[in-house]
Structure formats: structure tokens, C-alpha cells
Amino acid sequence: MTINGESPGPTIHATQGDTIVVTVHNKLETENTGIHWHGIRQIGSPWADGTVGVTQCPILPGDTFTYRFVVDRPGTYFYHAHYGMQRVAGLDGMLVVSAPDGVAEPFTYDEERTILLMDWWHKSVYEQAVGLASDPLVFVGEPQSLLINGRGVFEPFHCSRAPNGSSDAACNVPRPAGCAPRTLFTAVPGKTYRLRVGSLTSLSALNFAIEGHSMTVVEVDGYYVRPVVVDSLYIYSGESYSVLVKADQDPSRNYWAASHVVARERNTTSAMAILSYAGNDPRAPPPTPRPVGPAWDDVTARVEQSRSLAVAHPDHVLPVPPRPDRALLLLNTQNRIGGHTKWAINGVSLAFPATPYLVSMKRGLQGAYDARPPPETYDFRSYDIERPPPANGTVASAVYRLALGSVVDLVLQNTVALNKKSETHPWHLHGHDFWVLAYGDGKFDPERDTARFNLRDPVMKNPVALHPKGRTAVRFVADNPGVWLFHCHIEAHVYMGMAVVFEEGVDKVGRLPKSIM
Ligand code: C2O
Numbered sequence: 001m002t003i004n005g006e007s008p009g010p011t012i013h014a015t016q017g018d019t020i021v022v023t024v025h026n027k028l029e030t031e032n033t034g035i036h037w038h039g040i041r042q043i044g045s046p047w048a049d050g051t052v053g054v055t056q057c058p059i060l061p062g063d064t065f066t067y068r069f070v071v072d073r074p075g076t077y078f079y080h081a082h083y084g085m086q087r088v089a090g091l092d093g094m095l096v097v098s099a100p101d102g103v104a105e106p107f108t109y110d111e112e113r114t115i116l117l118m119d120w121w122h123k124s125v126y127e128q129a130v131g132l133a134s135d136p137l138v139f140v141g142e143p144q145s146l147l148i149n150g151r152g153v154f155e156p157f158h159c160s161r162a163p164n165g166s167s168d169a170a171c172n173v174p175r176p177a178g179c180a181p182r183t184l185f186t187a188v189p190g191k192t193y194r195l196r197v198g199s200l201t202s203l204s205a206l207n208f209a210i211e212g213h214s215m216t217v218v219e220v221d222g223y224y225v226r227p228v229v230v231d232s233l234y235i236y237s238g239e240s241y242s243v244l245v246k247a248d249q250d251p252s253r254n255y256w257a258a259s260h261v262v263a264r265e266r267n268t269t270s271a272m273a274i275l276s277y278a279g280n281d282p283r284a285p286p287p288t289p290r291p292v293g294p295a296w297d298d299v300t301a302r303v304e305q306s307r308s309l310a311v312a313h314p315d316h317v318l319p320v321p322p323r324p325d326r327a328l329l330l331l332n333t334q335n336r337i338g339g340h341t342k343w344a345i346n347g348v349s350l351a352f353p354a355t356p357y358l359v360s361m362k363r364g365l366q367g368a369y370d371a372r373p374p375p376e377t378y379d380f381r382s383y384d385i386e387r388p389p390p391a392n393g394t395v396a397s398a399v400y401r402l403a404l405g406s407v408v409d410l411v412l413q414n415t416v417a418l419n420k421k422s423e424t425h426p427w428h429l430h431g432h433d434f435w436v437l438a439y440g441d442g443k444f445d446p447e448r449d450t451a452r453f454n455l456r457d458p459v460m461k462n463p464v465a466l467h468p469k470g471r472t473a474v475r476f477v478a479d480n481p482g483v484w485l486f487h488c489h490i491e492a493h494v495y496m497g498m499a500v501v502f503e504e505g506v507d508k509v510g511r512l513p514k515s516i517m
């Protein structure tokens with residue numbers, strides 16, 4: 001699926017304070033859609049969030065829908081389909097909001113480039129969704145390719161591990177000319193580049209690196225961080241980073257830029273692009289072998305990088321409220337429910353109601369969603385996160401109703417799934433960003449661990465990673481009237497119910513535009 005004929009779609013450039021107006025004309029012949037503006041809080045325009053089932057009805061084939069919203073913060077954001085698993089089909093792009101002229105950012109650079117990372121399957125969205133809904137479950141499997149700005153290669157994974165003449169005949173097929181790695185960009189020696197790197201993978205966690213060049217991380221999801229120099233960047237779906245890269249290496253040759261799968265056993269050829277230096281043939285492959293990336297299962301390195309990037313820039317600390325009014329402890333498990341494999345949060349797997357929450361709540365429709373609130377916590381004293389979960393889940397469309405203006409803590413607790421493995425889940429909140437208070441290992445203990453939260457200089461971000469068998473604590477202020485989804489950013493996982501819904505101050509939401517219904 002494309003946007004104006006392209007996947008990813010065109011990058012939208014705006015300046016802080018702009019009103020963005022996008023008209024989506026659904027030319028898909030048999031499929032609904034809806035477009036979400038990922039990272040935009042939609043203050044005062046909750047109906048423009050684009051989340052089908054939560055804030056609007058789908059845009060039907062042949063229909064047109066206009067999104068109108070204000071971009072209130074500079075940063076690196078996205079847009080993407082938010083209907084079923086449609087993002088898998090490539091319906092996405094980047095949205096870059098610049099600081100207004102005269103407003104200095106806490107770093108300088110000469111030029112900027114955007115880099116959008118994705119993963120890619122040969123199976124359609126619908127084959128994937130049918131597999132996930134089947135009994136027994138047919139998982140989507142590892143992607144066939146990784147993409148950098150929409151381009152990648154497809155070749156058997158083992159061939160990419162033995163690039164210089166494997167004994168396997170399948171690996172010695174010469175690549176068609178069009179398959180040569182694409183130029184990422186051409187650098188001018190001595191210049192500093194701000195690379196806005198974003199990931200909209202459907203499944204994969206990635207490691208991104210440019211051979212021979214370190215990167216200074218300065219912005220995370222639209223917030224300025226205490227600068228951290230890294231050799232490679234771990235990036236989870238829905239995250240964006242601005243990194244500064246100086247073109248200070250031998251300019252007579254080109255360099256590899258690569259993204260590799262991490263956090264799941266690697267079975268996909270890494271994506272390669274070429275960082276060229278001015279004066280070279282921009283398509284000339286670097287003289288060095290293709291980089292192989294870090295070990296896919298090095299959890300420690302990933303957790304350490306998450307922690308090092310959770311500190312705000314000293315001049316841009318946004319004070320965190322000292323204590324929450326309410327704390328939700330959210331256990332992430334898999335369950336077998338009614339013959340299906342589901343993801344559940346405190347035993348509840350989310351199913352969207354037929355009428356979007358925002359519409360049914362504003363109109364006072366009775367029985368449109370499950371009125372019984374979902375559980376606030378789980379049995380954290382006795383629960384064993386090393387054991388596959390018991391089969392006691394339910395499917396519901398229940399909502400957490402938050403007091404408008406209240407401070408809410410969310411503690412995500414990871415466990416092992418039915419396959420005895422514990423995965424990484426990037427959790428994304430619509431309508432707000434949150435302070436990251438802690439990434440912990442093992443089981444959360446409210447008495448012990450709340451005392452260790454970073455309340456001094458936590459960065460705000462969104463989404464946030466929940467690492468294997470770990471726990472992640474965030475805090476936010478429920479000050480944006482509307483109904484908001486909080487979900488794992490892995491398409492298959494949200495399809496299997498890995499999401500919750502928050503409502504706050506819905507009575508304060510202005511008159512809904514007719515077009516959302
Ligand atoms: Cu980018 Cu609800 O997601």
C-alpha cells in the first residue's frame with residue numbers, strides 16, 4: 001500500500017505551532033483505513049488521532065477524511081495506518097517538526113537527513129492476521145527483509161553470513177543490478193549531520209550503525225537527552241532518535257550503514273545502505289565486509305543503552321510530579337482464550353468495540369463497551385514470571401477511567417510467554433508522553449522499587465521498551481481530555497490484544513466532527 005504512490009510516504013515537514021491539514025482519500029478497493037499521527041498529542045483534537053475503534057470509525061473504500069491538528073512540539077515523529085495490522089503493508093512515513101526560527105536547540109549541526117527503518121514480509125497483512133486468529137496459531141514469522149528508507153534486499157539469511165562465495169548454489173546467484181545497496185546520503189568531509197532515525201517495524205527490534213562513525217544521541221522521541229555517544233543504536237518500533245554524525249573519516253572511500261535484527265533470533269538478512277563521501281562513486285560498495293551487527297541476544301547491552309538514554313538534557317529537565325495519584329501494575333502475559341492465543345494485560349486481552357469509544361462515550365451509548373473496569377494490578381507477591389501463565393484470561397473492551405489532571409504511574413511487568421520465552425515490547429501511549437522512571441530486571445516490588453525511581457532528571461519519551469523478564473516504570477499526567485490507546489507497538493501483538501484504553505475528561509471534549517462517525 002502506498003501514499004501518493006510511495007512507501008514509505010513523503011516526509012511531512014512542519015514548524016512548531018503549525019496546523020497540519022491532511023486529507024486522506026481511501027483508494028483501496030476493499031479495505032478500510034485510518035491514519036495515526038504518532039507522537040502528536042492531539043491536544044484539543046482527540047478525534048484526529050486516527051485510531052480506528054478508539055477515536056474514529058474507519059475511512060471506508062472511496063471515502064475521504066480530513067485530519068486537522070496542531071504540532072505543538074519540535075521533534076521527529078511519524079504517521080502510519082492504525083487499522084488492524086495495516087502498517088505491515090507499508091502505509092507509513094515520517095513527520096518532522098522543526099523548532100521555530102530563533103529558538104536554539106541544545107546542539108548544532110550543518111545538515112539533516114531522515115532515516116526510516118522498517119521490516120518487510122512477503123505474506124500479506126490478511127494472511128498474517130488469519131494466521132494469528134487461527135487455532136493453532138500461525139505466527140507471522142521473521143521478516144523476509146529489513147528496509148532502510150524503503151529499500152532492502154531479499155536473500156537467504158545464511159548467504160548473508162557467508163558473503164564471499166558460499167558452497168550453497170542458492171547463494172552464488174549474481175544479484176540483479178538493481179539490488180545494489182542504496183546510497184544513504186553523500187557526506188561532505190568535516191560536516192556534522194543530524195540524522196533523524198526512526199523505526200516503524202511491525203515486529204523487529206533493531207540495531208542501527210554506520211561503519212567507522214560514532215553517533216551522539218541528542219533527541220529521543222522529541223525530547224532533548226543528555227548527549228550520549230554510541231557506536232550503534234538500539235531502536236524499537238515507534239521510537240525516533242536524532243543522532244549527530246561527523247563526516248570525519250577517510251573520505252576516499254564509502255562506509256556501510258546497516259540495520260540488524262536484535263531481541264529475536266536473527267533469521268533475516270540485515271539491511272545495508274552506503275554512506276558515501278563527496279567525490280566518490282556514491283554506489284561504490286565499501287572495501288570492507290558487510291557488518292554483522294551485535295549478538296541478537298545481548299539483553300544486557302540493550303538494557304544499558306535504554307538506561308543511559310533515560311536522562312534529560314540538563315537544560316531541558318521537565319519536572320516530574322513527585323508522586324502519583326494512581327498506580328497501575330500491568331502484567332504482560334500470553335493466554336489461551338477461547339481456542340485462540342492472545343496477549344493479555346492483567347488477564348484482559350483488548351478487543352475493540354464496534355463503535356469507537358470516543359463516539360459512544362460522547363453520545364452516552366449504553367452497552368457499547370465493557371463497563372466493568374479492568375484490574376489495577378495482579379498478584380505480584382506470588383506470581384512467577386519465569387513460568388508460562390495460567391489459562392485464566394478474558395477478552396474485553398474495558399477502559400481505565402482516569403481523573404482529569406491526575407498523575408498516573410504505569411509499571412509494565414514482563415514475563416515468559418507460552419513458548420517459555422520473554423520478548424521485548426515497545427509500549428506506546430497515545431495523547432501523552434511519559435517520564436521514564438526506571439528500567440528494572442525481574443519482578444517489580446512496589447515497596448522496594450518505587451523508592452528507586454529517578455525523579456531528579458528523567459527524560460520524557462514515548463514509546464518505552466519493556467525488556468525480557470524486566471519491568472519498566474513510567475509516569476504521566478492525564479491532562480488531555482479524550483480516549484487514548486496504550487499498546488505494544490508490534491503489529492501482531494496489538495492484533496492479539498496487547499493494549500489497554502484510558503479515558504480522561506471525555507465530558508470536556510468539544511463537539512465531535514461528524515466525519516469521525
Ligand atoms: Cu505508532 Cu498506536 O501507534
Ligand code: CU
Binds near residue numbers: 424
Ligand atoms: Cu509486544
